[in-house]
Amino acid sequence: MSNRSRRASRSPDKSVIKIRTEKNGFGKLKVGAIALLVLLQLCFFIYLYLIFAWISGVFMLIAFILSVISCIFLLSSNRSPASKAVWIFIILIFFQVGYFLYFLSSDKYFFRKSRKRYKKIFSYSDERFGAYSVCEPSDCRVKEDIEFLKKSGGFTAFSQTDAKYFSSGGLFFDDVLEKISKAEKFVFIEFFIISEGVLLERFLHILTEKVKSGVDVRIIYDDLGCHGAFPRRVRKRIRNCGIKLMTFNRLIPAVNLMLNIRDHRKLIIIDGKTAYTGGANLADEYTNEARLYGYWKDGGVRVEGPAVDGFTLMFLRQHDYLTRKLSDYEKYFNHFDKKRNASVAVPFSCGLDRDGFIGKELYFNVFSRAQKRLYLMTPYLVPDEALLSMLISKALSGVDVRIILPEIPDKPYVYRITRNNAAKLEESGVKIYLMRDSFVHSKLVLSDYCAIIGSINLDMRSFYQQFESALYTDDKELMAEVEADFERTFEECRPQGDEKNTLVNKAIACVLKIVSPLM
Amino acid sequence: MELFEKDFIKVKSKREAAEHLERCYGDFGWSLTEKKDDKLYYDTVHMAFSRPHGMPYKDELQLLQVRLELAFNKTGKYARKKPLNSLICAFFYFVSALLFVCCGALLILFKSDIALIISASALFAAALFTIASGSFISLKIYRSDVKTYDDLIDKTIAEIEVLCKKARRLRGINE
Numbered sequence: 141m142s143n144r145s146r147r148a149s150r151s152p153d154k155s156v157i158k159i160r161t162e163k164n165g166f167g168k169l170k171v172g173a174i175a176l177l178v179l180l181q182l183c184f185f186i187y188l189y190l191i192f193a194w195i196s197g198v199f200m201l202i203a204f205i206l207s208v209i210s211c212i213f214l215l216s217s218n219r220s221p222a223s224k225a226v227w228i229f230i231i232l233i234f235f236q237v238g239y240f241l242y243f244l245s246s247d248k249y250f251f252r253k254s255r256k257r258y259k260k261i262f263s264y265s266d267e268r269f270g271a272y273s274v275c276e277p278s279d280c281r282v283k284e285d286i287e288f289l290k291k292s293g294g295f296t297a298f299s300q301t302d303a304k305y306f307s308s309g310g311l312f313f314d315d316v317l318e319k320i321s322k323a324e325k326f327v328f329i330e331f332f333i334i335s336e337g338v339l340l341e342r343f344l345h346i347l348t349e350k351v352k353s354g355v356d357v358r359i360i361y362d363d364l365g366c367h368g369a370f371p372r373r374v375r376k377r378i379r380n381c382g383i384k385l386m387t388f389n390r391l392i393p394a395v396n397l398m399l400n401i402r403d404h405r406k407l408i409i410i411d412g413k414t415a416y417t418g419g420a421n422l423a424d425e426y427t428n429e430a431r432l433y434g435y436w437k438d439g440g441v442r443v444e445g446p447a448v449d450g451f452t453l454m455f456l457r458q459h460d461y462l463t464r465k466l467s468d469y470e471k472y473f474n475h476f477d478k479k480r481n482a483s484v485a486v487p488f489s490c491g492l493d494r495d496g497f498i499g500k501e502l503y504f505n506v507f508s509r510a511q512k513r514l515y516l517m518t519p520y521l522v523p524d525e526a527l528l529s530m531l532i533s534k535a536l537s538g539v540d541v542r543i544i545l546p547e548i549p550d551k552p553y554v555y556r557i558t559r560n561n562a563a564k565l566e567e568s569g570v571k572i573y574l575m576r577d578s579f580v581h582s583k584l585v586l587s588d589y590c591a592i593i594g595s596i597n598l599d600m601r602s603f604y605q606q607f608e609s610a611l612y613t614d615d616k617e618l619m620a621e622v623e624a625d626f627e628r629t630f631e632e633c634r635p636q637g638d639e640k641n642t643l644v645n646k647a648i649a650c651v652l653k654i655v656s657p658l659m
Numbered sequence: 660m661e662l663f664e665k666d667f668i669k670v671k672s673k674r675e676a677a678e679h680l681e682r683c684y685g686d687f688g689w690s691l692t693e694k695k696d697d698k699l700y701y702d703t704v705h706m707a708f709s710r711p712h713g714m715p716y717k718d719e720l721q722l723l724q725v726r727l728e729l730a731f732n733k734t735g736k737y738a739r740k741k742p743l744n745s746l747i748c749a750f751f752y753f754v755s756a757l758l759f760v761c762c763g764a765l766l767i768l769f770k771s772d773i774a775l776i777i778s779a780s781a782l783f784a785a786a787l788f789t790i791a792s793g794s795f796i797s798l799k800i801y802r803s804d805v806k807t808y809d810d811l812i813d814k815t816i817a818e819i820e821v822l823c824k825k826a827r828r829l830r831g832i833n834e
Contacts, residue, residue, distance in 0.1 A: 149700060150700060151697065151699070151700035151703045153671075153703070154739065156731045157670055157672040157676065157731050314713075338667055345662060345663075428725075431725070431728070435721060577722070578725070
């Protein structure tokens with residue numbers, strides 16, 4: 141068809157207006173092709189296995205014994221009860237190959253080597269991490285949380301640290317860029333998503349100048365998070381200008397047992413004096429300069445003072461894991477300026493580098509200790525039964541529990557479970573708010589005695605599968621800023637209301653509920 | 660440097676809405692930097708806007724702007740819905756009439772009995788009646804839908820005006 145005759149036709153796009161988005165067809169094609177190849181390989185392995193089983197003749201007996209062994213392993217594992225139930229269901233239904241799928245998905249076996257490497261890095265870095273003085277918190281609940289974080293993950297509680305909250309990605313990144321432009325020694329950046337666009341250009345413009353003036357710039361990104369949005373030519377350009385760019389868990393077209401394990405952290409550390417964490421990634425939609433799902437509500441926190449060292453330690457450990465070299469840790473610590481702030485700040489991370497599920501446990505502890513108020517902002521609400529029951533119990537005990545969710549979803553199937561869980565909570569008195577015309581991506585917990593700001597979603601992936609970063613604090617000034625943001629956001633929300641509960645919706649909800657512990 | 664002093668946004672729009680959109684975006688502080696026709700479709704234009712980066716109330720403006728964009732798309736949705744019910748109705752009547760004609764034709768083709776010819780004529784008459792009544796009812800539905808959706812479009816345009824007014828107020832522009 142000639143260009144002229146094509147110009148004579150109407151656009152099939154039904155929208156009156158469309159804003160530029162970062163989605164790119166090649167990315168989808170790449171992920172689709174990889175998924176297909178992985179699936180084909182998986183089918184091939186299962187086929188080989190079935191042929192072998194058929195030839196051996198004792199297949200049924202072997203399958204039965206392996207299924208029983210898998211169930212025993214599974215029941216004795218530290219997975220959540222809901223996840224155990226789903227896996228037993230899978231093993232029983234597909235009993236000839238179910239146990240095979242279970243062992244393939246189990247990080248206990250296939251992440252063992254990586255965990256060993258992390259342990260080695262941890263013990264090396266712990267020796268080089270100094271002692272920091274911390275003020276005794278007046279609230280015993282904070283004391284208990286600090287103790288929990290210390291004993292479960294070895295996280296240090298800091299004081300003399302200032303924290304500032306940013307209620308949007310735009311404000312957050314404006315501040316980040318301003319601070320980076322003043323960097324003198326090093327800039328460490330770790331993001332789940334880095335996407336080509338105006339924001340990345342702003343970053344690269346400053347970072348290139350900094351590298352030229354001798355600043356050590358290192359960037360870690362997650363390969364799945366960046367698929368299709370962070371092209372090879374941009375990565376090459378970044379490397380060519382002297383920035384050290386590292387990929388976490390590269391996507392490869394083979395059965396990758398760790399494909400599900402992702403680095404969801406968002407960290408920026410500048411000169412050991414300033415650190416940032418939060419929900420926003422390095423892409424234009426986070427500053428609303430591109431539109432994906434309506435208005436993008438996000439946030440983050442800036443930390444200045446000794447607590448920055450906690451974030452530096454987090455970054456360097458991940459860096460050492462990826463480079464397989466041990467850094468000179470002491471070089472990057474103790475650059476901070478002490479602030480006159482008696483509040484407690486605990487930078488913490490969670491992920492498969494540790495044995496426990498720190499994020500989930502801390503959320504549970506904070507929820508259980510709230511006495512007057514518990515405000516949450518999250519894009520997804522797929523917690524396990526224990527957390528759901530805790531929220532219900534708190535609401536029934538008279539605690540003011542409020543949850544802000546998006547009105548526009550990014551993942552429709554997860555949103556369906558989110559809304560189902562929200563409806564269940566609403567029946568017990570939890571107030572659910574949907575932010576109109578927006579996608580809420582902030583991950584905030586505001587209790588009457590503390591706040592948690594970071595990258596941890598209220599879902600199973602964040603609790604069990606992904607590497608996350610966050611700040612726990614009892615800073616009253618910061619808590620007031622977060623509260624003010626909650627109050628402003630409530631005004632832009634509508635109550636959940638009744639959803640159309642058709643038979644199809646009910647059926648979909650049932651299926652999704654079964655698999656939700658695996659999400 | 661422009662990269663740090665300005666925000667940028669690129670918009671793809673239907674030609675008939677482009678001017679209105681440009682005016683509305685102006686209320687949000689955006690100025691048009693480029694406007695060009697789509698290479699493939701005659702009814703589509705591409706516009707690029709920029710505005711100062713450090714604007715007060717930028718987040719509030721952005722939320723309002725999303726609502727403006729959704730409102731614009733709502734007008735398009737309503738415009739598309741105008742003929743929908745009447746088309747469904749007309750299609751139903753047309754299929755019914757066709758059925759009558761087919762039945763009548765079959766009767767004439769296979770039997771030459773006078774009673775059957777009368778029945779076939781009745782079926783043809785029924786087909787004609789169906790077409791007439793279908794046209795009448797479809798037209799009525801169309802007129803009613805046009806009125807309903809025009810009212811909704813007017814309401815949405817009023818909503819757009821309110822949003823623009825709020826944006827102007829946030830930017831400190833007096834009426």
